Amino acid sequence: MEIGIDCVDICRFEGIENNKRLLEKIFTKNETKYCMSRTPHAQHFAVRFAAKEAVIKGLMCYGITKSFNEIEIINRDNGKPEVRILQEKRKFTCKISLSHSREIAIAEALILVHE
Numbered sequence: 001m002e003i004g005i006d007c008v009d010i011c012r013f014e015g016i017e018n019n020k021r022l023l024e025k026i027f028t029k030n031e032t033k034y035c036m037s038r039t040p041h042a043q044h045f046a047v048r049f050a051a052k053e054a055v056i057k058g059l060m061c062y063g064i065t066k067s068f069n070e071i072e073i074i075n076r077d078n079g080k081p082e083v084r085i086l087q088e089k090r091k092f093t094c095k096i097s098l099s100h101s102r103e104i105a106i107a108e109a110l111i112l113v114h115e
Contacts, residue, residue: 004057006050007106013042013049026052026068028086034075046105047098048073055083055094058111064090073098083109090114 016022023032026049035044051073059066072084073096083094091114098107 001110001112002058002061004054004109006053007104008046008050010043010046010100010103010105013046016045017041028069028072030074031072043100043105047100047107050105051096051098051107051109054107054109058109062113
């Protein structure tokens with residue numbers, strides 16, 4: 001089992017909704033749609049970015065590399081965040097926790113790849 005954690009300044013994501021190319025590089029269509037439905041947009045984009053970084057750090061310990069848009073952070077119907085790793089054949093378990101204040105977004109991921 002491996003762990004990853006990341007935090008980012010939310011101000012870095014202010015106005016990101018106006019940069020379509022950057023959005024496509026980092027976020028899936030589902031993530032962008034979700035973040036655009038929430039206000040302020042920046043904190044929702046920031047916490048998902050932090051989550052992706054946390055997942056990437058945990059996966060690296062298994063020798064798995066993924067780009068940002070191959071990792072999707074979605075919310076279940078009950079609001080709990082969930083990780084989907086796109087185009088990955090290996091089975092894994094990932095628990096994730098997201099949080100943010102007005103200035104900082106933080107995420108922690110606990111990952112187990114079933115080999």
